[in-house]
Amino acid sequence: MTLATDQNLDLDKLSPTARRMLELRDEILWEWAERVRQSVKEAEQLPHPILINTFPSLYDNIAEAITPGYPRATGNESNTVASEHGGERARLTNYNVHSVISEYQILRWTIFDVLKANGVQLNDEEIYRINASIDGSVREAVNAFALAQLALRERFMAALTHDLRNPLSNAKLAAQLIEHSSDLGRIKEFAGKIVASLDRMDGMIQDLLDSARFQSGERLRLHLEEFDIQQLAEEICGQFTFAHGPRFQLIAQSARVWWDREAVKRAMENLLGNAVKYGASDTPVRIKIDPVHGRVILTVHNEGEPIPPEQMESLFQVFQRAAAAREGNKEGWGIGLPYVRSVAESHGGSIEVDSADHHGTTFLVSMPADARPFQHVPTLEGK
Template sequence: MTLASDQNTDARGLSPLSLRMLELREPVFAEWMKKVSSSVKGAGSLPHPILINTLPTLYDNIAEALTPDYPRTGAASVTPSAAMEHGGERARLTNYEVTAVICEYQILRTTIFEVLEQHGVALGTHEVRIISTAIDGAVRESATAFSLAQAAFREQFVATLAHDLRSPLAAATASAQVIPYLRDFDKLEKVAGKIVENLGRIDKMIQDLLDTAVFQGGQRMSLHPSCFDIAELAGDVCEQAATVFGPRFELTGPSVHGWWDRDAIKRALENLISNAVKYGAPDTPVRISYQTYHERLLLSVHNRGDPIPPDQVESIFQVFRRATAARQGEKQGWGIGLPFVRSVAESHGGSIDVDSDQERGTTFAIDIPLDCRPFQNAPVLS
């Protein structure tokens, strides 16, 4: 029985070339995985079943197509389902760009020809054309499915955004509507405070959305560096967080003056603290610390709780994507907080690091130069 999509249980109808190609499936994919893991960004960290994906089915479909009278001729009968599923899974389960998906197929084509040649399997012009045409078709189908899945992620994001905006907007509207009927100044002040608070939530959501549009397009954040003390800023952020989440924040570090964008660093730190509270173990301390080394600032936020699986670390920095545990849990979010933090770090000429383990806890660290001004034109990741 083959792995082909028709699940053919009788190989007697296949040609010797098709049978030989089926016999060489494992050597082909052993070599393919080796090449892809070393040359396609993100492939090396994928678990084996995720990396191999639906490609063996595609491979066996191609093998069947090499039999002259077998009812599987032309790319249309070889690639659609397996290739579309491959593209969809790559969008959902990896951090690939569409170019990585295309590269995988290019490597598969080369590997097939190389392994067949190494094992003395001669291919005629017609057979070469069948294999190449099938893989070209798979590239088109996979790229289309990948793009559709990415579009779906964006639509989900927009739907979540619309839903999240309605809540504070409705609260602000309701508060505004009762103002004409209030005569008690204390009650009026309280209602006005609710309006300001909810409008602030809306403003932050819109600002996050604008920032997302910038760094998703590979553009740099527009920084406005000024010289300030990180100790003062971190103290203010922790004090504000304590009023919302309670006195669970531990701040350590000396006075450190540097040239950074105050608002961007503040919002990045707020995101990391919010993330630590959201996903950390309840009623455990959240530690914020900062230190300098070799003219750099290391600003970190640590929490206890379930660790981030190693194969999902990179996905949490992708726009609209979160780690599996977060997506499957009850925590709500847009999946743009950590990508924003990465954008802030990179725009300052630095980077962000994460260390996560059951015993060590989870630590996110912004590592940037003390003076970001010379590095504002450095490229950032899209």
């Protein structure tokens, strides 16, 4: 099984060393998690599904990249795995830039150490590909981390400013009424309203001073319930098969999740709808579900014209709607995708995209299987 973002199902395409890397994936990731907890203070108390983040997909992408002739030069090429990792670290953790860089450096040496301990000998080209993949991922993750922090800070300040206007306006109005009143009872009432408004403003400002994580992102109101995501996927595939014919392939296993079923259903319908609208009509749409390290990864893959790299992030309108997304020859790309991102982020997860000529387009939603502890994390994008 591969968790690579191009949804590669044919392990025979990979080199023997790459296949051996996949066999050692869990050993390497568990060792990495232990080393990160020991070395990165901000990671000490993170739940494992949040700590592991997008690293399973990045790791498998690297395994592809070291395969001679495979159409992926580095693990971060033509996908948003690293940038999503940086965004999640900004939203869900107390990480700083140094923390983000450190965990990639730890991944590098964990891969080398565990492979060597298991008798896997890497040649110079494979070592170069691994290093290039991690170096490129660091750059993308750090950039996304900084942008996400800025976006959250701006959202927080905008929300705070908006919220402060109401008690300030109420206090001003009460003060103006006092100016024009000689009734001591009414004056006392207005004065009480001024005090109440000022107390409310003081509480808001105190929250600002005390808040280190800027919990101001707009988010969905979740109604979490336990269900089997495989059954939901079968239901949706049945609906799309009825409407569009037998081109939908589901590769899934039973996985119990605590998610908002209706929100996830709508998100999956958006992803399949986009795959039908923009994918080549004579090719299958493949849906894949993989439980891994306390998370569940849902991918939807279609063949067809790729998404231009410069439009990938703007599809989700995280920071701003890119002009290319509005004016490009694929007008309509991204319809529903901001909602899908909102669903993923509101569950403590993220959405990634991998798109290129040689392997089609894959959208990958990764969320903790149990989203209950993460209902109140900030998000970057509303509905």
